[in-house]
Amino acid sequence: MKEALGTNTNVLPVKKRSLWSEIWKNRVSYLFISPFYILFLIFGLFPILFSLYLAFHSWTGLGEMKFVGLAQFKYLLTEPDFWHSVGNTFAIWFISTIPMLFFALVIAFLLNLPLLKFRGIYRTLFFVTNVTSIVAVAIIFQSIFNNNYGLVNYFLSLFGVDPVKWLDNSVLVKFVLASMVVWRFTGYNAIIYLAGLQSIPQTLYEAATIDGANRRQTFFHITIPLLRPVILFTVIMTTIGSMQLFTEPQVLLGDSGGVGGAGMTLSLYMYNQAFIQSQFGYASAVSWALFIIIGLFSLINWKFVQRF
Amino acid sequence: MVGKSWISKGLTHLVLLIGVVISVFPFYWLAVMSTNTTSQILHFPPKLIFGNQLWINLKHVFANIDFLQGFTNTLIVAVISVVGTLFFCSLAGFTFAKFKFPGRNFLFVSLLITMMIPSQISFIPSFIVMAKIGWVNSYQSLIVPGLANAFGIFWIRQYCDGSVPDELLEAGRLDGCNQFRLYWNIAIPILRPALAFLGIFTFIGVYNDYLWPLVVINNPDRFTLQVVLSQLNGIYNTDYGMVMAGTLLATVPLIIIFFIFSRNFISGIADGAVKD
Known part of the structure; x- marks a missing residue:
């Protein structure tokens, strides 16, 4: 025992010294990567932990923080406006994601056809929607779907349809919000699918064709399985983005989320609680709820896509 | 047929x-x-x-709202962000790609994990941090938090891995280059295409950012273009011609930049998603 300890104390410092000297030798490397970690500590990790602390305290931004335990989480679970915003967020996610990813896949397949002319121009014109600011998109869509004089209502009037109050109707306004998401992100997802399709080796298709597979079989047995990671990526990114939807409803409908709060999303709700109502503690509890929802829902989507 | x-x-x-x-x-x-x-x-x-x-509508824009100030603010924030991001991300990305040091993998994996944290979880306390250090209404509040970001470091590391030959670095080392010299004189010229993408990506992101500037800037003199635009829409929404002229003016510069760099930019976005 004593001997073992003795050898241990002999070995350990040497090992330690060599690790430290190894670290010291690479000090420049640590210095070069340090800015990220320093910034993450101050503007990432600390705020996340502080947010958790705040979620257990009642605080209006001024004066003392008051510890309230789980009260704010309990309140949140019974708050109708919170659940309303959860419902709205999921509704907009559902209306936008499926058509968007479907259109994106169709566009990607067409752009991947051999000998297609103008491929580069198509790519650029499909992608340009994604570099446009959401504020600008919301302003343009606001006029297109205007309750009275909007362009859509004008076209409907040509067929004798009375003006539709797109922005005041609690169902239609979700379609308007979803249409903005679809418009802005279909091209982006198409470009990603296209890159995924192009990364599938041509030899696989050739081999399958030699073995007598038809186009349908190669599509379901080569294209889809090999595209799965890319589809997974887009589904997860879309989920995370949709759950954080803020600018579209805020610019289109204002802080209130429109008539009856029909366009109130989770993020807009959190923003209101923090920066309009000054309920920083409660808003932090909301942000943790948002975090948990994003985590769980991403996981569900992941499992769902993997089953195919 | x-x-x-x-x-x-x-x-x-x-x-x-x-x-x-x-x-x-x-x-x-x-x-x-x-x-x-x-x-x-x-x-x-x-x-x-x-x-x-158009001309009359634009005149109304300039008469009603300080559009130029918003544009200047956005430009200042965007340019400094781009320069800073390129420097810090390429320095770290190069280091991760080409140097071995204890804890490298752990540090890199933890960096990747931070990319998956939704930004809104830290949103409220980030504002409080800004208030405590007196950065509300400052350019720094818009620039500093994103300077050395995980995506940029990841992006440069991936590119560096495949494009900067170890032999070249070895030769540089024999010539007496220190680590910064290796980065500056050897890696940077090779990394130029990756830097071009990251630069445009950062510029577009900062130019279009809305929620964070909306929260952290209250002084109209420091409003960024997107906040100015949203104000224009909120206050003067009865004058459509003017609001649209302002929106057009705010949108056109970015679209021009996008068209100039679209090839590099689009393939960068695609690579970033598919290589993950």
């Missing part, structure tokens, strides 16, 4: 063209509205072609 392929080609282009029209139409409509008076826009039937009111 020849006829059939001709038809399928035509069909392909037809579908793609419908998509292009949907993509491009809102821009066309924005331009049309910017060049017409509000009463022409709200008239039934609305004017569907360009008018000659």
Whole structure:
């Protein structure tokens, strides 16, 4: 025992010294990567932990923080406006994601056809929607779907349809919000699918064709399985983005989320609680709820896509 | 057979063209509205072609809101962010790609994990941090938090891995280059395409950012362009011609930049997603 300890104390410092000297030798490397970690500590990790602390305290931004335990989480679970915003967020996610990813896949397949002319121009014109600011998109869509004089209502009037109050109707306004998401992100997802399709080796298709597979079989047995990671990526990114939807409803409908709060999303709700109502503690509890929802829902989507 | 392929080609282009029209139409409509008076826009039937009111609408924009100040603020924040991001991300990305040091993998994996944290979880306390250090209403509040970001470091590391030859670095080392010299004189010239993408990506992101500037800037003199635009829309939403002219003016510079760099930019986005 004593001997073992003795050898241990002999070995350990040497090992330690060599690790430290190894670290010291690479000090420049640590210095070069340090800015990220320093910034993450101050503007990432600390705020996340502080947010958790705040979620257990009642605080209006001024004066003392008051510890309230789980009260704010309990309140949140019974708050109708919170659940309303959860419902709205999921509704907009559902209306936008499926058509968007479907259109994106169709566009990607067409752009991947051999000998297609103008491929580069198509790519650029499909992608340009994604570099446009959401504020600008919301302003343009606001006029297109205007309750009275909007362009859509004008076209409907040509067929004798009375003006539709797109922005005041609690169902239609979700379609308007979803249409903005679809418009802005279909091209982006198409470009990603296209890159995924192009990364599938041509030899696989050739081999399958030699073995007598038809186009349908190669599509379901080569294209889809090999595209799965890319589809997974887009589904997860879309989920995370949709759950954080803020600018579209805020610019289109204002802080209130429109008539009856029909366009109130989770993020807009959190923003209101923090920066309009000054309920920083409660808003932090909301942000943790948002975090948990994003985590769980991403996981569900992941499992769902993997089953195919 | 020849006829059939001709038809399928035509069909392909037809579908793609419908998509292009949907993509491009809102821009066309924005331009049309910017060049017409509000009463022409709200008239039934609305004017569907360009008018000659652009100049007058733009004058109203400048008379009602400090558009130039917003543009200047955005430009200052965007340019400093781009330069800083390129420097810090490439320095760290190069180091991760080309140097071995204890804890490297752990540090890199933890960096990747931070990319998956939704930004809104830290949103409220980040604002409080800014308030505590007196950075509310400052350019720093918009620049500093994103300077050395995980995506940029990841991106440069991936590119560096495949493109900067170890032999070249070894030769540089024999010539007496220190680590910073190796980065500056050898890696940077090779990394130029990756830096171009990251630069445009950062610029577009900062230019279009809305929620964070909305929260952290309360002084109208420091409003960024997107906040100015949203104010313009919120306050003067009865003057459509003016709001649209302002929106057009705010949108056009970025679209021009995008068209110039679109090849590099689009393939960068695609690579970033597929190589993960």
